[in-house]
Amino acid sequence: MNTLAEENYLKAIYHLTENDGNASTNQIASSLNTKASSVTDMLKKLADKALINYTPYQGVNLTPSGEKIALGIIRKHRLWEYFLVEKLNFKWDQVHDLAEEMEHISSEELIDRLDQFMGYPTHDPHGDPIPDCNGRFNTHELKPISAVTINQCGVISGVRNHSSSFLQYLDKQQLTIGCKIMITDIIEYDHSVVVQTGNKEVQISREVANNLLIAL
């Protein structure tokens, strides 16, 4: 159906256009660790297949059929991550690269049965929503901790950075998905945030607060 490279491009374009409108050639190149000239070639191919809207020099976005394919890949990625953590006992910082490979297993029936086997989970180990077999998912409003005021409570529900080192740091601070927390202080000098989690208090940098999302 589509090659591995095509699928990776569609997924990258999906993520780059999730918020704003168009993805640029350079943005795509950097997110796929490739060169702009390679991207241009692929954009032509995807445009020929009517999976993206492409005007030279103007960047691209997905057509409905391109988005459908991208959501299918993201669904597979997140379901496999859930499987790896919940069934095979991997840690949340170990599964992303494995899922990058597994998301290209083509069978729809396989992924739908895997979904059923795991009880139709709605979120992956990093708090990201898992699209259902029709590509639908509920997009709850999450805020970075850095945007929350003192004395507000919330539940840790997502991360903006998926690197191993960040996830391992959060593990160590016991700041993991599902934890109830309260913001007890914000240091004016450097915008660090003091957070109450369970019985203890931890202080996190502005950088960390920017990348840790809570549901209020």
Next chain:
Amino acid sequence: MNTLAEENYLKAIYHLTENDGNASTNQIASSLNTKASSVTDMLKKLADKALINYTPYQGVNLTPSGEKIALGIIRKHRLWEYFLVEKLNFKWDQVHDLAEEMEHISSEELIDRLDQFMGYPTHDPHGDPIPDCNGRFNTHELKPISAVTINQCGVISGVRNHSSSFLQYLDKQQLTIGCKIMITDIIEYDHSVVVQTGNKEVQISREVANNLLIAL
């Protein structure tokens, strides 16, 4: 490490040389649905990597490191088949093509954890032995039903043909892996075999008897 094509060639060579000594260029081409000239190119590449012993015009066999890789692929193939049948409720005739894709997921740790998750199964849904993480497996002696004499008992333990149509036929006749059977008659005229299975008797052709293996 190795490309998908290289892995498929190594696996094909492994299976072709399981019994006899060398695999010929044409045998490999036909088992991979490709052309002899493509095979020759790949044989040179695998020989350069010291994964096969190749003398032009003389066919090939695996070196120890080539065999190790082949056994790793076969281990993954059979473990995924077991997973698909035992955990995701696929039928034994539906899993081979899926496993052909899944066997190329590269992580060793993933497959070892999957093995553990399933309780270290020793045989796949078709009765084929699953190599352990060191590539070792016990090779029990199986006989085709066509080689058994009247009144002998045994347990159905393997198949020589893995096609969907054959496996579906066996399902319908309730001749599946693990069934205890007895050979009650052999028709002299066409070598059909009459088999007692559970409470009923079924008659199978010589062709079927050739491809259905039992442990005595």
Next chain:
DNA sequence: TAAAAAATTTAGACTAATCTAAAAAAATAA
């Protein structure tokens, strides 16, 4: 608004894997 800088595309080349057609070697038959 013209010059400089940045972004993007084009041109031309490379690798892995495949193919067809032709040449060469090995096996078989007369």
Next chain:
DNA sequence: TTATTTTTTTAGATTAGTCTAAATTTTTTA
């Protein structure tokens, strides 16, 4: 043991995906 057939290899081409370097377009700056 020579001729024919079969098998295998070589030669040359193709496609997907990538790259570097050069050309072109767009954006920014002065």
